[in-house]
Amino acid sequence: GENVEQHPSTLSVQEGDSAVIKCTYSDSASNYFPWYKQELGKGPQLIIDIRSNVGEKKDQRIAVTLNKTAKHFSLHITETQPEDSAVYFCAASITGTASKLTFGTGTRLQVTL
């Protein structure tokens, strides 16, 4: 089955700096890679996703890059703000009627003033 590794487990950055979280996956058939943000006391919320036919996707301060050959993908947050502090999860799946997400182990991001 799919295995997703995520690094780092904790990340502290100063407000305004950039944050990068990296994930690797094992199943070359995986073709869908979402990123979730989980704030304290809430369920994970999708913030951005990418499919395997795209190398990069951007949404305002958030971007995701995918390297299919190396089987890794990364989340980039620019101009970080205190409200970006949360736990971030990457995930991978093969889309289809029987798809399941395999999650990474999470990264706790702390944005300090």
Add this chain to the structure above:
Amino acid sequence: EADIYQTPRYLVIGTGKKITLECSQTMGHDKMYWYQQDPGMELHLIHYSYGVNSTEKGDLSSESTVSRIRTEHFPLTLESARPSHTSQYLCASSEYVGGLADTQYFGPGTRLTVL
């Protein structure tokens, strides 16, 4: 904003009690999932369903059971709760539309504490 609900949000009970965690969604999604989230953050899939009368065990063995009698409802039951069941339980749903990725939408979670 996803329309998926979980009740109760917090539950503290004694050992041996039977409990049911409720999950409902109003999006008409065929797929529903239960995850257990430990204090170390990691999400573990414990049950999933691809439609009415369909339930499967997930990657993490769990003593809980689930049922899917209605599309919108996916309750999780523990017949006899133990302290080892103390955890955060997250419900999610998704819909596969051919050719597109089926995004999972999560509920707010139920934090269960068994004394």
